[in-house]
């Protein structure tokens with residue numbers, strides 16, 4: 321990231337806080353189009369009188385795993401609804417791959433290479449695992465209708481194998497355990513051939529062993545060239561996986577840094593960790 325293009329209001333940043341007590345230091349960084357694959361600059365989202373996302377700026381660097389952390393209701397989903405075109409931000413700019421994509425519709429963002437998984441899985445229950453993934457392939461990869469039995473299924477099979485579902489191709493999603501449904505959700509997102517994958521709370525409901533196994537998968541995907549943002553409301557399993565984190569509170573940035581910097585940040589400790597990691 322070209323941090324030199326980022327500007328800080330240094331006049332009194334050590335003492336200023338916003339209405340929620342978030343330091344100006346964390347909140348005031350301003351970002352340009354070249355700072356990352358995905359760049360949010362001053363994104364604000366209001367629902368009537370409620371400010372769910374409050375002048376939020378950060379960049380996701382190409383090839384990293386960024387943790388996007390905040391407690392329930394902090395504005396994580398709303399931020400990514402703004403990014404993925406569910407609704408436009410009230411204010412601010414979203415840039416993807418150097419271009420202003422503020423308010424761009426979801427299907428266009430998918431075509432640009434942005435994919436997302438959801439906390440609540442919604443696979444088609446009357447289709448097999450393989451068909452669920454085949455149907456998520458982007459249209460230009462569905463070669464012909466008969467392709468659903470041919471090359472499309474080859475590609476879908478490869479994606480299933482990539483996420484560890486190679487031996488569950490013909491089962492119904494209802495037969496998968498929770499961790500299997502998460503893998504299917506990942507496969508459906510990967511089927512769109514993304515450059516950037518937003519993963520929403522992947523560790524919820526997983527055992528310790530499953531957290532490790534999913535972490536390994538996400539790290540492997542990053543090593544193969546994917547950029548990832550992993551959203552979570554706590555640090556469980558996350559700090560050992562991510563390269564950097566952005567921590568938000570009340571929709572505004574509280575802290576940003578490496579796992580070590582986040583661990584030792586007093587404001588983060590007080591707000592999220594009860595004083596310790």
Ligand SMILES: Nc1ncnc2c1ncn2[C@@H]1O[C@H](COP(=O)(O)OP(=O)(O)OP(=O)(O)O)[C@@H](O)[C@H]1O
Nearest residue numbers: 367370372390391392393394395396397398399553
């Ligand atoms: N469509 C909406 N209309 C009104 N308020 C909303 C809407 N969506 C979210 N909010 C509010 O915005 C705030 C942020 O919610 P959001 O779901 O983005 O938080 P979150 O960090 O994703 O929480 P969680 O970890 O529980 O998913 C909350 O106060 C929420 O009630």
